[in-house]
């Protein structure tokens with residue numbers, strides 16, 4: 001279990017207080033899903049969906065960049 005999990009409802013990292021997924025968690029996710037990039041995209045899509053409800057004030061494009069925009 002990672003120390004870099006999201007703290008809701010602001011979706012900040014519990015490990016380093018950066019906006020989640022932070023750089024460490026992104027790296028972990030890429031490693032965990034190295035053989036299943038599509039599953040990672042689906043997984044992050046469900047986080048994006050939950051986060052956009054928690055942070056309905058945030059611009060959707062910014063949330064999309066944050067949760068999906070860093071995928072290779």
Ligand SMILES: [Zn+2]
Pocket residue numbers: 004013014015016017018022023024025
């Ligand atoms: Zn972190």
